[in-house]
Amino acid sequence: MDIRDAIYQRRAVRAYSDEAVDETTLRELIDAAVQAPSAMNSQSWTFCIVRDRSMLADIATRAREFMLANTPAGLLSHHANTVLHGAGFDIFYGAPALVLICSTTDHPWAVENCALAAENLMLAAHAAGLGTCWIGFAQAWLRSPEGKAFLHLPPSVHPVAPIVVGHPATTTAAVPRRPAEVRWVGQAPRESAAAG
Ligand SMILES: Cc1cc2nc3c(=O)[nH]c(=O)nc-3n(C[C@H](O)[C@H](O)[C@H](O)COP(=O)(O)O)c2cc1C
Numbered sequence: 001m002d003i004r005d006a007i008y009q010r011r012a013v014r015a016y017s018d019e020a021v022d023e024t025t026l027r028e029l030i031d032a033a034v035q036a037p038s039a040m041n042s043q044s045w046t047f048c049i050v051r052d053r054s055m056l057a058d059i060a061t062r063a064r065e066f067m068l069a070n071t072p073a074g075l076l077s078h079h080a081n082t083v084l085h086g087a088g089f090d091i092f093y094g095a096p097a098l099v100l101i102c103s104t105t106d107h108p109w110a111v112e113n114c115a116l117a118a119e120n121l122m123l124a125a126h127a128a129g130l131g132t133c134w135i136g137f138a139q140a141w142l143r144s145p146e147g148k149a150f151l152h153l154p155p156s157v158h159p160v161a162p163i164v165v166g167h168p169a170t171t172t173a174a175v176p177r178r179p180a181e182v183r184w185v186g187q188a189p190r191e192s193a194a195a196g
Pocket residue numbers: 010011012013014133134135136137138174175
């Protein structure tokens with residue numbers, strides 16, 4: 001797939017079929033993720049993958065309850081509040097796999113490195129016909145001592161980007177973007193005659 005198509009057509013997918021994602025495919029996605037740039041080429045990331053259905057359900061329930069119990073009133077949007085309180089709401093949308101991208105350091109660019117890896121992974125998944133969604137709702141619990149213990153993560157590993165991956169059950173409409181606000185600062189160089 002053309003990079004432009006991948007960038008413009010990728011969507012946050014919130015409905016998945018039951019079909020599993022195989023190990024080879026997940027390894028290919030992680031290989032794409034680690035092609036991301038990282039500060040001083042530190043590659044300070046590590047990947048934790050959950051495909052066990054009962055573990056996914058357990059994580060989703062615990063993370064949702066943690067969000068509801070620990071997020072100060074008013075911090076969540078009305079929409080997020082309504083969604084999270086919805087009976088039986090699955091924060092993973094039934095996806096068959098969770099790829100948790102974690103940082104292996106707490107240096108100043110640790111989060112940026114993992115976020116770039118996450119975007120690569122999501123674009124590569126889209127190009128492979130898969131859907132993804134970054135699940136911010138899961139982050140607080142995954143970073144808690146309980147969440148880290150649940151996944152057997154050592155103290156030096158910090159969860160950054162929980163990305164669910166699966167086969168989309170439906171097509172997802174594009175979310176419109178506002179025109180970018182751009183400040184052109186300073187004098188522009190003279191454009192060549194060929195450019196008009
Ligand atoms: C840091 C981050 C956290 C997100 N958390 C959630 C989430 O918890 N649940 C969800 O359904 N979507 C989540 N999303 C997906 C965004 O809502 C989505 O990317 C946005 O609405 C734009 O839609 P698009 O990705 O289809 O273009 C998250 C995205 C990012 C980057």
